[in-house]
Amino acid sequence: MQLSDLELDLLRILQKDARISSESLGKMLQVTPEEVETALTRLEKDHILVRYSSIVDWSKVEGHEGVTAMIDVKVAPKRGVGFDEVAHRIYRYKEVKSVYLMSGAYDLSVTVEGRSMNEVANFVSEKLSTLDSVLSTTTHFQLKKYKHDGTIFGDVHEDKRIVVSP
Amino acid sequence: MTTKTSYVAKSVENLKPSGIRKFFDLAANMEGVISLGVGEPDFVTSWTVREAAILSLEQGNTSYTANAGLFELREKIARYMRDGYDLRYDPNSEIIVTVGASQALDISLRAIIDPGDEVVVVEPGFVSYVPLVQLAGGTPVTVETKPENGFKLTAEELEDAITGRTKAVLLCSPNNPTGTVLEQENLEEIAEVIRRHDLVVLSDEIYSELAYDRGHVSIASLDEMRNRTIVINGFSKGFAMTGWRLGYICAPEEIAVPLLKIHQYAMMCASTPAQYAAVEALDKGMGDVFEMKHSYRHRRHYFVDSLNEMGLVCHLPGGAFYAFPSVAKTRLSSEEFAEKLLLEEKVAVVPGNVFGKGGEGHIRCSYASSMEQLQEAVKRMKRFVENHS
Numbered sequence: 001m002q003l004s005d006l007e008l009d010l011l012r013i014l015q016k017d018a019r020i021s022s023e024s025l026g027k028m029l030q031v032t033p034e035e036v037e038t039a040l041t042r043l044e045k046d047h048i049l050v051r052y053s054s055i056v057d058w059s060k061v062e063g064h065e066g067v068t069a070m071i072d073v074k075v076a077p078k079r080g081v082g083f084d085e086v087a088h089r090i091y092r093y094k095e096v097k098s099v100y101l102m103s104g105a106y107d108l109s110v111t112v113e114g115r116s117m118n119e120v121a122n123f124v125s126e127k128l129s130t131l132d133s134v135l136s137t138t139t140h141f142q143l144k145k146y147k148h149d150g151t152i153f154g155d156v157h158e159d160k161r162i163v164v165s166p
Numbered sequence: 167m168t169t170k171t172s173y174v175a176k177s178v179e180n181l182k183p184s185g186i187r188k189f190f191d192l193a194a195n196m197e198g199v200i201s202l203g204v205g206e207p208d209f210v211t212s213w214t215v216r217e218a219a220i221l222s223l224e225q226g227n228t229s230y231t232a233n234a235g236l237f238e239l240r241e242k243i244a245r246y247m248r249d250g251y252d253l254r255y256d257p258n259s260e261i262i263v264t265v266g267a268s269q270a271l272d273i274s275l276r277a278i279i280d281p282g283d284e285v286v287v288v289e290p291g292f293v294s295y296v297p298l299v300q301l302a303g304g305t306p307v308t309v310e311t312k313p314e315n316g317f318k319l320t321a322e323e324l325e326d327a328i329t330g331r332t333k334a335v336l337l338c339s340p341n342n343p344t345g346t347v348l349e350q351e352n353l354e355e356i357a358e359v360i361r362r363h364d365l366v367v368l369s370d371e372i373y374s375e376l377a378y379d380r381g382h383v384s385i386a387s388l389d390e391m392r393n394r395t396i397v398i399n400g401f402s403k404g405f406a407m408t409g410w411r412l413g414y415i416c417a418p419e420e421i422a423v424p425l426l427k428i429h430q431y432a433m434m435c436a437s438t439p440a441q442y443a444a445v446e447a448l449d450k451g452m453g454d455v456f457e458m459k460h461s462y463r464h465r466r467h468y469f470v471d472s473l474n475e476m477g478l479v480c481h482l483p484g485g486a487f488y489a490f491p492s493v494a495k496t497r498l499s500s501e502e503f504a505e506k507l508l509l510e511e512k513v514a515v516v517p518g519n520v521f522g523k524g525g526e527g528h529i530r531c532s533y534a535s536s537m538e539q540l541q542e543a544v545k546r547m548k549r550f551v552e553n554h555s
């Protein structure tokens with residue numbers, strides 16, 4: 001879909017900070033807050049703007065550290081539906097945070113989050129591996145999150161500039 | 167008993183201390199200050215540029231470079247000036263890499279001024295211009311630009327400042343502190359006066375990457391101007407490299423060759439790791455420059471609209487990252503406004519009077535801060551203006 005400059009600017013700004021008000025966005029882009037709202041509504045309706053979310057570093061929250069695994073899944077594609085059918089079956093599980101079809105050594109890359117390694121292991125052995133078209137799985141647990149979705153974790157941005165300069 | 171003679175030269179004793187210093191001292195010791203008083207980008211230098219400097223150190227590039235700078239860098243500067251501003255300079259003899267645009271300015275002034283020569287300086291303007299002219303032995307003649315003209319220098323204003331002793335005109339576009347951009351037609355008018363009086367131009371173009379509306383035009387690119395113009399630019403603002411201290415001079419051979427003598431004796435050469443970083447900046451950093459500019463443009467609109475809404479009348483600055491609103495609504499002087507705003511609302515701005523004639527009654531606010539900070543600053547300033555009008 002072809003987007004206007006306004007819509008493109010809105011998407012770029014909101015992707016970095018979704019909390020900016022329509023009023024401020026209007027000033028930034030020299031349109032009225034109503035025009036901002038109209039553009040956003042259209043982007044939402046067309047599912048281009050899918051969701052406004054936050055990036056949370058759960059590793060800092062006691063009792064909520066959790067584990068994340070990235071699972072390489074090899075599947076046997078089915079005539080007529082290819083990989084889509086098995087992908088649908090996998091992504092409906094709420095434990096599954098992302099599913100990508102990949103080129104290369106395996107077919108689907110599945111990200112699974114759980115409270116413990118055990119929980120993830122159970123999910124893989126009971127749900128994922130038992131699917132008809134799944135041929136094999138290789139599970140990699142994340143040990144530390146350095147950067148996620150363009151954001152560096154643990155790196156608190158500190159303004160190092162002197163307060164007044166010519 | 168003899169009276170003790172001063173160890174310090176009169177020319178230095180007579181220099182006015184920078185008016186910014188006072189605000190720095192005041193703001194530096196306060197907690198929770200939102201500073202709009204900063205004359206530099208809020209971005210950190212691109213990683214690719216920083217990484218190039220680290221690599222150059224790992225490879226042991228720790229010796230001097232040629233006086234005029236790494237030839238590779240000068241070549242890239244030549245290409246950048248050609249592609250960006252339609253200017254052609256020979257990297258062998260017409261480009262000198264300096265320690266920031268500040269040193270470029272200093273040695274350029276020293277290269278052209280004989281004792282008593284007058285240099286026309288546009289105000290409100292950068293705080294260093296007048297002192298640097300004085301230190302070079304020249305006489306600054308200041309021209310006050312007017313808010314009703316958007317602080318653009320007019321041909322008549324320039325004409326009025328010129329005398330038989332005028333040697334040069336110091337221009338800065340986009341301007342610090344007003345953000346004013348001299349567009350092609352303004353420059354044509356000014357250039358006509360300059361040609362008629364056969365003057366030299368020092369053109370400080372350090373904010374050239376940050377001209378938001380029609381892009382930057384260098385006065386050197388106009389008819390018969392190249393050979394009388396010293397273009398000063400650098401990496402500080404557009405490339406977010408202030409702390410690297412790297413600038414450059416592009417000037418016709420007739421000026422650049424003698425100018426290099428000063429640089430050679432006074433500085434030897436600019437920092438070598440910084441020069442390697444700059445090579446990378448010109449090679450791979452332009453994408454980031456474009457992105458930063460885009461972000462400043464949005465913030466400029468947000469901030470200037472907000473200022474006007476709260477009654478601090480402000481023209482839309484065409485470039486740099488400064489807004490220069492009038493504080494007339496509050497009936498406070500620039501300094502009173504800045505001081506009270508800092509003490510009452512913890513927002514630091516720079517009083518306009520430190521930028522010379524025509525600055526009184528205005529404040530300089532940098533919008534090179536995150537939107538989050540700007541929104542909070544706007545909230546505080548709005549409350550302040552309501553309390554003082």
